[in-house]
Amino acid sequence: MKKLFFSSVAMFVAVVLACSCASCKNTAKTSAAEADTIALVGPTFSADSAYAFTAAQCAFGERTMNSRAHDLCGEWIMKKFASYGMTVEAQDADVKGWDGTTLHSRNIIARFRPEATTRILLCAHWDSRPWADNDPDSTNWRKPVMAANDGASGVAVMLEIARALQSDTTLKVGVDFVCFDAEDWGTPQWADVADDADTWALGAQHWATHLPEGYEARYGILLDMVGGAGSKFYQEGVSKQYAAEIVNKVWRTAAGIGYGSFFPMKDGAMVTDDHVPVNEKAGIACIDIIPCFPDCPQSSFGPTWHTVNDTMDNIDPNVMKAVGQTLIQVLYSEE
Numbered sequence: 001m002k003k004l005f006f007s008s009v010a011m012f013v014a015v016v017l018a019c020s021c022a023s024c025k026n027t028a029k030t031s032a033a034e035a036d037t038i039a040l041v042g043p044t045f046s047a048d049s050a051y052a053f054t055a056a057q058c059a060f061g062e063r064t065m066n067s068r069a070h071d072l073c074g075e076w077i078m079k080k081f082a083s084y085g086m087t088v089e090a091q092d093a094d095v096k097g098w099d100g101t102t103l104h105s106r107n108i109i110a111r112f113r114p115e116a117t118t119r120i121l122l123c124a125h126w127d128s129r130p131w132a133d134n135d136p137d138s139t140n141w142r143k144p145v146m147a148a149n150d151g152a153s154g155v156a157v158m159l160e161i162a163r164a165l166q167s168d169t170t171l172k173v174g175v176d177f178v179c180f181d182a183e184d185w186g187t188p189q190w191a192d193v194a195d196d197a198d199t200w201a202l203g204a205q206h207w208a209t210h211l212p213e214g215y216e217a218r219y220g221i222l223l224d225m226v227g228g229a230g231s232k233f234y235q236e237g238v239s240k241q242y243a244a245e246i247v248n249k250v251w252r253t254a255a256g257i258g259y260g261s262f263f264p265m266k267d268g269a270m271v272t273d274d275h276v277p278v279n280e281k282a283g284i285a286c287i288d289i290i291p292c293f294p295d296c297p298q299s300s301f302g303p304t305w306h307t308v309n310d311t312m313d314n315i316d317p318n319v320m321k322a323v324g325q326t327l328i329q330v331l332y333s334e335e
Helices: 009-018 047-058 068-083 148-165 202-208 237-256 275-280 317-332
Strands: 003-005 087-096 102-112 119-125 174-180 219-223 270-272 286-289
Touching: 047 068, 047 148, 047 317, 068 087, 068 102, 068 148, 087 202, 102 148, 102 202, 119 148, 119 202, 119 275, 148 174, 148 219, 148 317, 174 202, 202 275, 219 237, 219 275, 219 317, 237 270, 237 275, 237 286, 237 317, 275 286
Parallel strands: 119 174, 119 219, 219 286
Antiparallel strands: 003 270, 087 102, 102 174
16 A cells, blocks of 8 residues: 545545544554444454454564565464464465566455355455655665554454454354455655556455456455554545445444544545455455544654554554454444
8 A cells, every 4th residue: 555546626625624633643542442332243352362463473574575574474374364264265476566576476365154145355465565665764765664554453453353253153244354465566656657556456456356256245344554553544535436335334333332533434535555456346345444644744644654663663452443343343233
């Protein structure tokens, strides 16, 4: 991930005004929830467990494409999903990076209750950005990113949901967890070529054009950077364009179970991310839960985005709790 794009000047003005209350400096770890207004359903999401899953991925090192750390972490992710009773498979493909590099990509697909015909898609990317090209120190621009938030946190939330579901007999839908690879090999800011949206989300592009015959999902939810301290999740523009009903469902649910402060009813920017090919190529209505820091001079994605500071020091388990418990509530509210 990622880049912002705007369909018009009006959209830009709306986003700036809507997000004006957020701050780059708002990185203090937050309390988990306000008072509930509707009853919780489904299992309890463990923030401590999700935090541990994030740390476990980072323990392999930076999971950059074609690296040993990447391959070892991928095997670990598959084994963790399988240990929770998921049906797991790898979708391997060689894809071309912006610079012509052949990237040995592996999308990881884990299915809960694979026999269910009604399915919900949860997804996140698991690779690390190979260049900290948004770091305030230019000497770091060609260093890899640990990607605790921008990668590991989304996978960790999905792993914790899978762990919580493992002995369930009451959920009425099947769940597909998809870990997209090769998302963050997009054109670096220091490159002498123009950025191209198609250089991002390579694994998601491949998945979206190589679906199993007859595969359908009721909708999808992409988790991107869902553990960063100070995160607020505004309603991303592409999500509202393709799946406004799902955006409303998720944000209303968050508010109803006490996490409205993490999911303000405000418009965010339009973002190039894995949900774009899921919507446009797979034809599955998919939203993106992604933070908005519009007053942050470093990046509206937050102060650690594509920097060497995207480490465990800046992960807040309470943010992961807000996202994870909201998703469990959404899943268990399906008929």
